[in-house]
Amino acid sequence: MSAKSASRNPLSILTSHLHAACAATALLLGAGSAAQAADLNALIWCDHADPALLQPFEKANGVKVNVKEFEGTGAGLAIVEQSQPGDWDVMVIDSIDVPRGVEKGLFEPLPEDKLPLADLFPQVKMDGSTVVGGKRYGITEKFGYNTIGYNKTKVDPADMQSMAALTGDKYKGKVAIYDYYLPVIGMAALAIGKKTAELTEADLPALKEELLKMKANAKLVGEVTASQTALATGEVDILVGGGEWVTAGLAKENPALDFSVPKEGAVLWSQSLAMFKDSKNKDMALKFIQYIMSPEGQARLATSSCYWGMPANTKAALTDDQKKVLRFDEQPGFLARAQAYPAPNADLDKKMQDMWTEMLQVK
Amino acid sequence: MSSSANNGRALPRAGRALPWALVTPALGWTLLFFVLPFIAMGLSSLTAHEGGGFTLSNYSQFFTNPSYWQAMVNSLQVTAIVTVISVLLAYPFAWILAEQVPERWQRLALMLAVLPFWTSYVVRSYSWLLVLAQNGVVNRALTGSGLFAEPLQLANTRFATVTGFVHFFVMLLTLTIFANLKQLSPSYRKAAADLGAGPVRTFLHVVLPLTLPGIMVGAFLTFVLCIGDYITPQILGGNNELLMPQLVMMQIGRRGDFPLASALSIILMAVVTIAYLACARWLKIERT
Numbered sequence: 001m002s003a004k005s006a007s008r009n010p011l012s013i014l015t016s017h018l019h020a021a022c023a024a025t026a027l028l029l030g031a032g033s034a035a036q037a038a039d040l041n042a043l044i045w046c047d048h049a050d051p052a053l054l055q056p057f058e059k060a061n062g063v064k065v066n067v068k069e070f071e072g073t074g075a076g077l078a079i080v081e082q083s084q085p086g087d088w089d090v091m092v093i094d095s096i097d098v099p100r101g102v103e104k105g106l107f108e109p110l111p112e113d114k115l116p117l118a119d120l121f122p123q124v125k126m127d128g129s130t131v132v133g134g135k136r137y138g139i140t141e142k143f144g145y146n147t148i149g150y151n152k153t154k155v156d157p158a159d160m161q162s163m164a165a166l167t168g169d170k171y172k173g174k175v176a177i178y179d180y181y182l183p184v185i186g187m188a189a190l191a192i193g194k195k196t197a198e199l200t201e202a203d204l205p206a207l208k209e210e211l212l213k214m215k216a217n218a219k220l221v222g223e224v225t226a227s228q229t230a231l232a233t234g235e236v237d238i239l240v241g242g243g244e245w246v247t248a249g250l251a252k253e254n255p256a257l258d259f260s261v262p263k264e265g266a267v268l269w270s271q272s273l274a275m276f277k278d279s280k281n282k283d284m285a286l287k288f289i290q291y292i293m294s295p296e297g298q299a300r301l302a303t304s305s306c307y308w309g310m311p312a313n314t315k316a317a318l319t320d321d322q323k324k325v326l327r328f329d330e331q332p333g334f335l336a337r338a339q340a341y342p343a344p345n346a347d348l349d350k351k352m353q354d355m356w357t358e359m360l361q362v363k
Numbered sequence: 364m365s366s367s368a369n370n371g372r373a374l375p376r377a378g379r380a381l382p383w384a385l386v387t388p389a390l391g392w393t394l395l396f397f398v399l400p401f402i403a404m405g406l407s408s409l410t411a412h413e414g415g416g417f418t419l420s421n422y423s424q425f426f427t428n429p430s431y432w433q434a435m436v437n438s439l440q441v442t443a444i445v446t447v448i449s450v451l452l453a454y455p456f457a458w459i460l461a462e463q464v465p466e467r468w469q470r471l472a473l474m475l476a477v478l479p480f481w482t483s484y485v486v487r488s489y490s491w492l493l494v495l496a497q498n499g500v501v502n503r504a505l506t507g508s509g510l511f512a513e514p515l516q517l518a519n520t521r522f523a524t525v526t527g528f529v530h531f532f533v534m535l536l537t538l539t540i541f542a543n544l545k546q547l548s549p550s551y552r553k554a555a556a557d558l559g560a561g562p563v564r565t566f567l568h569v570v571l572p573l574t575l576p577g578i579m580v581g582a583f584l585t586f587v588l589c590i591g592d593y594i595t596p597q598i599l600g601g602n603n604e605l606l607m608p609q610l611v612m613m614q615i616g617r618r619g620d621f622p623l624a625s626a627l628s629i630i631l632m633a634v635v636t637i638a639y640l641a642c643a644r645w646l647k648i649e650r651t
Contacts (some may be wrong), residue, residue: 074619118453165462179602182617220519220601229489235497346413349618357430357613360605361437 031270043091044077045271047142047304048292056300057291063284073097080106085278089285095126095270096343098138109135114286116293120312123335124270129343138272141292142301144309145259145338146183147266149231150243153256160260163191165211166240176230177214177221178241181356186267186342187241190212196267196339201348204355211359214240221360222305233256235241240257244326246268248308251325261334268338270312302326408625412618421626431627434610435634441521441606441622442590445528446582452529453536454578461544462536473541475535484531492518495599519601527595529633536581543577544570583642585636607631610651 005255018232042048044067052059054065070076073094080088081104093101101107111137117125120140130138148160159165177184186196188210219236220226228246230236232254239246243266247257273292275285291297298316302309310326312319318328327334411418425431433439456476464472479487494500495517502514547570555565593608600606605613607627614624 072616072619074615074617077620078615078621180617181452219516220603222519222601223597225489226492226601227596229492230519233493233498346618350620353613353618354428354430357428357605357610360602361430361433363604 005089006204039066040090040281040288041066041068041088042288043068043070043079043088045069045071045092046306047301047309048092048305050300050306053292053300053304055299056296057288060291061284061287065288067156074101077101077104077106079328080276083340086280088276089279089281090288091274091276092141092271093138093274094341095138095140095272096129096341098129098272098274099132101274102132102137105347106276106278107137108275108279108282109137110139110275110289112136112284114290115139116313116315119308119315121314121331121335123338124268124312125270127268130272138274139289139293140312141269141273141298142309143268144179144245145243145261145266145314145334146178146187146241146269146341147243147259147261149239149246149259150256151231151234151237151254151256152258154237155236157258157260160238161262163187163264164263166191167210167217171238172217173219173238175214175218176227176236176239178227178239179216179221179223180241181353182342182344183267184214184241184268185211185352185356186339189342190264190267190339193264196342199342199344199348201351204351208355208359211355212362215359215362245307245309248325249303249305261337263337265337265339266334267341268335269341271309365611366372404625404628407622410622412620412622413446418622421623422630423632424623425627430605431610435630437604438590438607438631439634441524441528441596442586444525445589446585448525448529449532449536449585450578453533453581454540456533457537457540457544461541473538476537479530480534485594485598487530488527488595491523491530491599494603495523495526519603519606521600522573523599523601524596524606527599528589528592529577531595532585535588535609536578536582539575539581539584540574543574547573579642583639586638591631 001094039125040063042065046069048054049067049069051106054067058065068079070079076091076093077100077255080091091101091106098107104194115136117139120250121143122142124143126138127136130136130140148163148166150157150160154183155165155171157169160290185199185207187205188207189199192206192210194206201209202291215221220230222230224246227242228250231239231242231246232250243259247259250257273289275289279285292301293313295313295315298311298313299318299322302311302316305321308326310328310331318326323329342352408421409417410418411420425435460469460472460476462625496502496517497514497516500608501517505511507512551569551573552565555569560568593612596606597609597612602609608631611624611627611631614620614627
């Protein structure tokens, strides 16, 4: 719908031509360092940039993997729109956003028979998002929880079994909030007894009230590095929205950091791999996806230097120590209590972000 | 027609073309990297995020959503505070460098003054975060000396943002004011002294007015760089309030709302333009 109406609008045509001109200029200037067609070009999150993950694949297949990191689906899709068709082969994307890429006609259906779908934790397959029109466009590679991360030497772990601790007076000024509106709004929903998959505009006032209570207790609202630093340096003792992705990677240096899945539940995040329809290297792209989904690839991805997370494949070749840090054996219980990442439509998404902005501005 | 006659006609033509040839790279650069992107941004700001039709809603949102408006107020407040503090700290510093430090040491002193520029902006901001943290150097000194029983919340505040900015911009202002002071002919001060003015009066009535253009150029640069900076408030402010660049970035991350981000950027640019016009008219910078 939007593509068609945009194509008829003169303003949109002019804008897109200018964008194309700007992009062409940038491409022209960057031609010296442009990715080679024979290489594998991947749009990724930082965990895929770890040489320990990429080098075994590159050596085994005699291919160079060129990576471009991005944060946020909107930013990632903007990079694709400003590229030439075929520039990119694979993309890491929030599982709930796979349909956005499919709507734009970007992704190629994946061959289910060539992927280890049977080995995945059933709850993280996310078929509601990764399968569109009966075809699979994404495969979940890694997941985890937006829940309560904390320093167990500074807080009572028993308190961390309830979200009430986040808004009570006991830990006032000792809390940081992860700066991403969807999962934290999901946590606020859990705290007030709402299901994350059923949120509507009517729920926004109650959600806002809960968010403001959290903000009143918080010392900061920080993105990944800032919130990790705050927890690691003792600036705060609790991270709302934290989880294994914050604590596991720091476990060696700071074993006091841990996470809980409170009685209200946690928000399940998951990231997927998708292949581009216009990829010029589809065979290698599929090989890359198969490698990432293999037990060895899954173990390396799960313990990436950028951030740790649970591998989607139950057969990931993790060591016992790694499994312990990730609390691998507790996953069935965690998954049973976890709820889906909120996946609002465009209108509700905008309203949620505006509510988040309002919360940030409250002093 | 003789060759000398041909040369006689060709030379003036070449002479006329030369300035254009010299200015073309700069014009091309400006066209490609400022005018073209600016037009694209302007058109994008008039496009609906969903559907792509013409709309003014991206601009109206700014004026109707108090959180967006507040971001501009916060940006202006922080920028004003940073600019004033930076000028107040940089001027005496530049004056000492220009007037009190022997000339043979001035180069070294200037190099030391700009030494922090050599480190990464991001690294410097994170360093400030650690310095101002609850267990950081400042709080340890305050609690260790007995001045405060409990550590103060310094990191993740507006204070931290201002500190990070001032650290950077004092150096920038020092350089512009220092250059201005060095250009000032000693004969002005000699003339003032001949007419019976003391050092304070000479400074207030001669040196300061003559160095005001340098101050204003530095202050305007500070204003422009500060109001458009994303990194420092993002790292040091702890998101306890949003500034305009953070609001702009927020529209892009997940939702990819480039039209709204473009509209907010153009509004920010309009504010910078107004600031420039105000400075230019007040102090007639264009005549310096």
